[in-house]
Amino acid sequence: MTRIHPTAIVDPAAELDSSVTVGAYTLIGPNVIIGAGTTVGPHCVIEGNTSIGCDNRIFQFNSLGAIPQDKKYDDEPCELIIGDRNTIREFCTFNIGSPGGGGVTRIGNDNWIMAYVHLAHDCLVGNHTIFANNSQLAGHVVVGDWAILGGFTVAHQFVRIGAHSMTAMCSLLFADLPPFVMCQGQPAEARTMNFEGLRRRGFSAERVAAVRTIHKLLYRSNLALDAACTEISRLTESHPEAAADVQMMLSFLEQTPPNRGIVR
Template sequence: MSLIHPTALIDPAAELDSSVGVGPYTVIGPHVKIGAGTTVGAHCVLEGHTTIGRDNRIFQFNSLGAIPQDKKYAGEPCELVIGDRNTIREFCTFNIGSPGDRAVTKVGNDNWIMAYVHLAHDCLVGNNTIFANNSQLAGHVVVDDWVILGGFTVVHQFVRIGAHAMTAMCSLLFADLPPFVMCQGQPAQARSMNFEGLRRRGFSPERVSAVKAMHKALYRDDLKLDDAIERIRGLTERTPEAASDVAMMLDFLGQMSPQRGIVR
């Protein structure tokens, strides 16, 4: 039995592995490539220069690869690249990149993306993230691995979200959110660190303790940011097991935009 429904409209130039399933009334354009084991539900539109990896599950009513919502866009061959083993639920919209930036919107592997999520042009999403319903990313947003976005989270353009961070429902992010931080509010404010998430991912007690110390330096001891960074830098000597976690935090803070700052 064919895995492609007879009502699906697939351009002859599209490249689909023989194991790809396509539901009824889905439209797939000429520059789309889809890897083995991926399934695409009914009434989807996949267009643009879009590359989708293996074993993704794309539910019905998705729009992937449409042109960016950018008045400056003039038809350039920008891209959308989606990795492997992602779940993309209903009514999501992922746009291609724009020539004014990296020209690609990219989603990594093993992400769980719920209904009505929007990824604007030039967003970069890492691996193992969870985006709850109606999470909305403006252009040029970077989301690192293991991030969880609560429902109705809205992220301003050019904001970065560090690994293992988490937002509460209806959070509004105007500033960068450092790794491990949990935030809530409009605009978002730091509330704690994602300690339970870290334990579930196998962080040792020593590493969790170092994350607690970073939280204390950034948010509890009323330090200026430069002084907090210096205190965090010293954690490597006291807790060598957490050297990679400290390095990740310092790298993130070192790239902070003076215009945006961080959620504090």
């Protein structure tokens, strides 16, 4: 049977796998689904239309699935979807989506989310990310796979954070952070690329070299963004192994609104 502490309150309509553990004084609402192997610590509130996958470890004092902090929200049936094997540390707040943003806040798989992280409505978080303590995302922020957010990072609404990127502590993002880029500052400025992270993830020397060239074209060549994209597209000829990395960068840059731009 599901291991539920006698002081926990679980609505009879909630769907919990038989292997789920629920700690003391936790409250789980009627529209919550929790998959196999997930543990929920004490003093948590999980409400709203919230689906949580398998083998997640949710520590104490979390609020998951509350309505968005959006004055336009009017009880529409929006969702929070959390994938598998995520670690969610203490005092995190993840809100459901809003009608104006697709209606879903989504967290992928294998993410390491430290204490006091806030994910506002309609945020989309990929896989294998790390959020250090007090990282804060406003609404509609998109975070790519393997991104690392340093402690006290703050992202403005609608900002996109590219795959394999990294922010230093106390970074403030008003613009899109392209893939691979490491940034720092208030507002954040690009410093270098996340070369060590790429090596740890098994990137070949050729792929790392291509990323190094991308960095030079974007940030060291005094090229306008369109001209830099043209030069980046040619890297597939000299670095064919990095074709997917080049395409990911070009796709990211093409989707960046001109009025927001990229971290420079």
